[in-house]
Protein backbone atom coordinates (compact mmCIF):
# COMPACT_ATOMS: atom_id res chain seq x y z
CA UNK A 190 0.00 0.00 0.00
CA UNK A 191 2.92 2.38 0.66
CA UNK A 192 3.67 4.72 3.50
CA UNK A 193 2.89 8.37 4.02
CA UNK A 194 5.12 10.33 6.36
CA UNK A 195 4.10 13.52 8.15
CA UNK A 196 6.20 15.69 10.43
CA UNK A 197 4.62 18.27 12.67
CA UNK A 198 6.44 20.72 14.89
CA UNK A 199 9.61 18.60 14.91
CA UNK A 200 12.36 19.92 17.13
CA UNK A 201 15.81 18.35 17.34
CA UNK A 202 18.59 19.86 19.42
CA UNK A 203 22.29 19.12 19.60
CA UNK A 204 24.06 20.62 22.60
CA UNK A 205 21.14 22.95 23.21
CA UNK A 206 21.11 24.28 19.66
CA UNK A 207 18.18 23.49 17.34
CA UNK A 208 19.22 21.53 14.24
CA UNK A 209 15.54 21.12 13.38
CA UNK A 210 13.28 23.95 14.40
CA UNK A 211 9.53 23.30 14.30
CA UNK A 212 9.64 21.42 11.01
CA UNK A 213 6.32 20.53 9.43
CA UNK A 214 6.12 18.69 6.14
CA UNK A 215 4.33 15.79 4.48
CA UNK A 216 5.96 13.22 2.26
CA UNK A 217 3.29 11.47 0.24
CA UNK A 218 3.69 7.90 -0.89
CA UNK A 219 5.11 7.03 -4.28
CA UNK A 220 6.62 10.46 -4.96
CA UNK A 221 10.21 11.68 -5.23
CA UNK A 222 10.75 14.36 -2.59
CA UNK A 223 13.91 16.45 -2.80
CA UNK A 224 15.33 18.33 0.18
CA UNK A 225 17.57 21.28 -0.59
CA UNK A 226 19.25 23.97 1.47
CA UNK A 227 22.65 25.32 2.54
CA UNK A 228 25.27 23.35 4.48
CA UNK A 229 24.16 22.91 8.06
CA UNK A 230 20.50 23.68 7.35
CA UNK A 231 19.35 20.35 8.81
CA UNK A 232 18.78 18.12 5.80
CA UNK A 233 20.78 15.12 7.01
CA UNK A 234 19.36 15.50 10.48
CA UNK A 235 15.86 15.49 9.04
CA UNK A 236 16.62 12.25 7.16
CA UNK A 237 18.09 10.58 10.25
CA UNK A 238 15.14 11.41 12.48
CA UNK A 239 12.68 10.39 9.74
CA UNK A 240 14.54 7.09 9.33
CA UNK A 241 14.01 6.59 13.09
CA UNK A 242 17.74 6.49 13.75
CA UNK A 243 17.66 9.33 16.28
CA UNK A 244 14.97 10.52 18.69
CA UNK A 245 13.44 13.99 18.42
CA UNK A 246 13.05 16.46 21.29
CA UNK A 247 9.54 17.61 20.48
CA UNK A 248 6.82 17.31 17.85
CA UNK A 249 5.69 14.25 15.93
CA UNK A 250 6.85 12.00 13.14
CA UNK A 251 3.92 9.92 11.95
CA UNK A 252 3.93 7.09 9.44
CA UNK A 253 0.61 6.06 7.97
CA UNK A 254 -0.39 3.14 5.83
CA UNK A 255 -3.69 4.35 4.38
CA UNK A 256 -5.46 5.82 7.41
CA UNK A 257 -3.68 3.58 9.89
CA UNK A 258 -0.97 5.14 12.07
CA UNK A 259 2.00 2.82 12.52
CA UNK A 260 3.95 2.43 15.74
CA UNK A 261 7.63 3.42 15.38
CA UNK A 262 8.80 -0.11 16.12
CA UNK A 263 11.23 -2.59 14.59
CA UNK A 264 8.62 -3.73 12.07
CA UNK A 265 8.32 -0.18 10.76
CA UNK A 266 12.10 0.33 10.77
CA UNK A 267 12.36 -2.66 8.49
CA UNK A 268 10.12 -0.99 5.93
CA UNK A 269 12.39 2.04 5.53
CA UNK A 270 16.05 2.51 4.66
CA UNK A 271 18.65 5.30 4.66
CA UNK A 272 21.65 5.45 2.33
CA UNK A 273 24.41 7.76 3.57
CA UNK A 274 26.49 10.09 1.37
CA UNK A 275 29.57 7.92 1.76
CA UNK A 276 28.47 4.34 1.76
CA UNK A 277 30.37 2.19 4.24
CA UNK A 278 31.43 -1.18 2.92
CA UNK A 279 33.14 -4.05 4.65
CA UNK A 280 36.02 -6.21 3.51
CA UNK A 281 33.80 -8.81 1.85
CA UNK A 282 32.35 -9.47 -1.58
CA UNK A 283 29.97 -7.06 -3.26
CA UNK A 284 27.32 -9.77 -2.87
CA UNK A 285 27.81 -10.08 0.90
CA UNK A 286 27.72 -6.32 1.27
CA UNK A 287 24.49 -6.06 -0.72
CA UNK A 288 22.97 -8.95 1.23
CA UNK A 289 23.68 -7.41 4.62
CA UNK A 290 20.20 -5.98 5.30
CA UNK A 291 18.58 -9.27 4.43
CA UNK A 292 21.06 -11.42 6.35
CA UNK A 293 20.39 -9.51 9.58
CA UNK A 294 16.66 -10.02 9.01
CA UNK A 295 17.22 -13.79 9.08
CA UNK A 296 15.78 -14.37 5.61
CA UNK A 297 16.25 -17.70 3.80
CA UNK A 298 19.42 -17.95 1.71
CA UNK A 299 17.71 -18.64 -1.61
CA UNK A 300 15.37 -15.67 -1.15
CA UNK A 301 18.37 -13.49 -0.30
CA UNK A 302 20.21 -14.69 -3.41
CA UNK A 303 17.30 -13.80 -5.68
CA UNK A 304 16.76 -10.35 -4.18
CA UNK A 305 20.46 -9.48 -4.09
CA UNK A 306 20.99 -10.57 -7.69
CA UNK A 307 18.05 -8.45 -8.74
CA UNK A 308 19.22 -5.37 -6.87
CA UNK A 309 22.84 -5.70 -8.08
CA UNK A 310 21.50 -6.00 -11.61
CA UNK A 311 19.36 -2.88 -11.10
CA UNK A 312 22.42 -0.81 -10.16
CA UNK A 313 24.67 -2.28 -12.87
CA UNK A 314 26.90 -4.28 -10.54
CA UNK A 315 25.83 -7.83 -11.39
CA UNK A 316 29.20 -8.58 -13.02
CA UNK A 317 31.07 -7.45 -9.89
CA UNK A 318 29.16 -9.54 -7.39
CA UNK A 319 32.14 -11.71 -6.44
CA UNK A 320 34.64 -8.84 -6.28
CA UNK A 321 35.78 -7.44 -2.97
CA UNK A 322 33.66 -4.34 -2.25
CA UNK A 323 36.77 -2.37 -1.24
CA UNK A 324 37.99 -2.55 -4.86
CA UNK A 325 34.98 -0.65 -6.20
CA UNK A 326 35.23 2.93 -7.46
CA UNK A 327 33.35 5.59 -5.51
CA UNK A 328 30.51 5.65 -8.03
CA UNK A 329 30.23 1.87 -7.85
CA UNK A 330 30.37 2.00 -4.06
CA UNK A 331 27.53 4.49 -4.03
CA UNK A 332 25.51 2.18 -6.27
CA UNK A 333 26.34 -0.75 -3.97
CA UNK A 334 24.86 1.24 -1.08
CA UNK A 335 21.70 1.72 -3.09
CA UNK A 336 21.61 -1.99 -4.02
CA UNK A 337 21.92 -2.90 -0.33
CA UNK A 338 18.95 -0.67 0.44
CA UNK A 339 16.92 -1.89 -2.56
CA UNK A 340 17.42 -5.53 -1.60
CA UNK A 341 15.18 -5.03 1.42
CA UNK A 342 12.52 -3.46 -0.81
CA UNK A 343 11.95 -0.45 1.42
CA UNK A 344 8.69 1.42 1.16
CA UNK A 345 10.51 4.65 1.95
CA UNK A 346 14.06 5.10 0.72
CA UNK A 347 16.02 8.00 2.19
CA UNK A 348 19.09 9.01 0.20
CA UNK A 349 21.48 11.58 1.65
CA UNK A 350 23.35 13.22 -1.23
CA UNK A 351 23.42 10.04 -3.28
CA UNK A 352 25.48 11.63 -6.06
CA UNK A 353 27.68 14.01 -4.09
CA UNK A 354 31.08 12.63 -5.03
CA UNK A 355 30.49 10.80 -8.27
CA UNK A 356 30.85 11.65 -11.95
CA UNK A 357 28.16 12.56 -14.45
CA UNK A 358 27.66 9.04 -15.82
CA UNK A 359 27.27 7.52 -12.37
CA UNK A 360 25.02 10.39 -11.36
CA UNK A 361 22.74 9.66 -14.29
CA UNK A 362 22.78 5.96 -13.43
CA UNK A 363 21.77 6.69 -9.86
CA UNK A 364 19.06 9.08 -11.05
CA UNK A 365 17.75 6.45 -13.45
CA UNK A 366 17.66 3.84 -10.68
CA UNK A 367 15.65 6.23 -8.50
CA UNK A 368 13.30 7.13 -11.34
CA UNK A 369 12.82 3.42 -12.05
CA UNK A 370 11.70 2.91 -8.45
CA UNK A 371 9.33 5.80 -8.85
CA UNK A 372 7.84 4.34 -12.02
CA UNK A 373 7.35 1.01 -10.29
CA UNK A 374 5.29 3.03 -7.81
CA UNK A 375 6.13 1.03 -4.70
CA UNK A 376 8.82 3.20 -3.16
CA UNK A 377 8.66 6.71 -1.77
CA UNK A 378 12.00 8.46 -2.25
CA UNK A 379 13.24 11.29 -0.05
CA UNK A 380 16.64 12.58 -1.09
CA UNK A 381 18.93 15.52 -0.43
CA UNK A 382 21.05 17.29 -2.99
CA UNK A 383 22.91 20.55 -3.59
CA UNK A 384 22.37 20.15 -7.33
CA UNK A 385 19.47 22.29 -8.53
CA UNK A 386 19.43 20.66 -11.93
CA UNK A 387 19.16 17.27 -10.28
CA UNK A 388 16.23 18.54 -8.22
CA UNK A 389 14.56 19.75 -11.42
CA UNK A 390 15.18 16.41 -13.12
CA UNK A 391 13.97 14.31 -10.23
CA UNK A 392 11.54 16.02 -7.91
CA UNK A 393 7.80 15.71 -7.69
CA UNK A 394 8.09 17.85 -4.57
CA UNK A 395 10.91 20.14 -3.46
CA UNK A 396 11.40 21.05 0.19
CA UNK A 397 13.72 23.94 1.02
CA UNK A 398 15.45 24.16 4.39
CA UNK A 399 17.23 27.05 6.06
CA UNK A 400 18.70 27.12 9.56
CA UNK A 401 16.73 24.09 10.67
CA UNK A 402 13.46 25.37 9.31
CA UNK A 403 11.42 24.38 6.34
CA UNK A 404 11.04 27.55 4.33
CA UNK A 405 9.05 26.30 1.37
CA UNK A 406 7.19 23.16 0.51
Ligand SMILES: Nc1ncnc2c1ncn2[C@@H]1O[C@H](COP(=O)(O)OP(=O)(O)OP(=O)(O)O)[C@@H](O)[C@H]1O
Nearest residue numbers: 203204207208226227228229230231232233234235
Ligand atom coordinates in the same frame (compact mmCIF):
# COMPACT_ATOMS: atom_id res chain seq x y z
N1 LIG B 1 25.47 14.51 15.85
C1 LIG B 1 25.53 15.85 15.92
N2 LIG B 1 26.06 16.45 17.00
C2 LIG B 1 26.11 17.81 17.08
N3 LIG B 1 25.65 18.64 16.12
C3 LIG B 1 25.11 18.08 15.03
C4 LIG B 1 25.02 16.66 14.86
N4 LIG B 1 24.44 16.41 13.68
C5 LIG B 1 24.16 17.61 13.13
N5 LIG B 1 24.57 18.60 13.94
C6 LIG B 1 24.41 20.06 13.67
O1 LIG B 1 23.09 20.26 13.18
C7 LIG B 1 23.09 21.21 12.12
C8 LIG B 1 22.46 20.61 10.88
O2 LIG B 1 23.36 19.64 10.35
P1 LIG B 1 22.99 18.70 9.13
O3 LIG B 1 24.10 17.74 8.98
O4 LIG B 1 21.64 18.16 9.32
O5 LIG B 1 22.97 19.75 7.92
P2 LIG B 1 22.87 19.50 6.36
O6 LIG B 1 21.78 20.39 5.85
O7 LIG B 1 22.77 18.05 6.08
O8 LIG B 1 24.25 20.07 5.84
P3 LIG B 1 25.18 19.60 4.60
O9 LIG B 1 24.58 20.23 3.38
O10 LIG B 1 26.52 20.21 4.93
O11 LIG B 1 25.22 18.12 4.56
C9 LIG B 1 24.53 21.66 11.96
O12 LIG B 1 24.71 22.85 12.68
C10 LIG B 1 25.32 20.53 12.57
O13 LIG B 1 26.54 20.97 13.08
Ligand SMILES: [Mg+2]
Nearest residue numbers: 232233234349
Ligand atom coordinates in the same frame (compact mmCIF):
# COMPACT_ATOMS: atom_id res chain seq x y z
MG1 LIG C 1 24.00 16.72 5.10
